Amino acid sequence: MNFRRPFLILIILFVCLPAAAESLREYHQRQCVDGKVESCKRAEAMLEGEQHAERIVELGDDFALKLDRSTLEEENKPALLEAYPLVLDDYFKLELEKGIKNTLSNDVMELCAEHFHNHWRNRKLWWPTDEAGKPDWSTIYYYIVEHYYGYCVRSIL
Incomplete structure (x- = not known):
């Protein structure tokens, strides 16, 4: 009986806190x-990354609005193969003032576009859609930019 009381107190604290x-x-x-100091640098870099991600979401929303x-x-x-260079052209055009530019050749960009297309259309067999079931170009924009940095640039380095 004595062991139950501390156990119950711990459970109550765990649930209530x-x-x-x-x-x-x-x-x-x-x-x-x-x-x-090292944590200051990391926190600043993470904050910049979060702000950059928010900016990409805004750019994707704008792209989706003006897209035919x-x-x-x-x-x-x-048509992800065709969309890939259009999205990145839009992204780099709008981010040029911040010094963000494409560092990959056109040949590499074509390979990246093929990889992205094959990954989503042929492998996953799905893609982001809106409530109406149509492709969600705002989210696709974000994924293309993410793929550029996360796969293409890292693969080349």
Whole structure:
């Protein structure tokens, strides 16, 4: 009987106490306040990355609004091979003022576009769609930019 009481108290505390969670950036910001210089650098880089991701979402929303769907959709499927260079041209044109530019040759870009197309259309057999079941070009834009940095640039390095 004596062992049940502490066990019950622990269970009650575990259930009743609010969960405290922080992101990795918040952790590094807290460490930065405590004087850890490396954490300051990491927190700043993470914040810049978050802001860049938010910017890409905005650019994707704008791209989706001005897109002529008839040129990039075939039977309600996204023409990802054709969309890849258009998205990246749009992205780099808008980000040039920030010094962000394409560092890959056209040949490599074509291979990246083929890889992206094959991954989504032939391997996954699905792609982001909106509520109406049509390709969600805002999300596709984000995924193309992410693929450029996450796969293409890293594969070349």
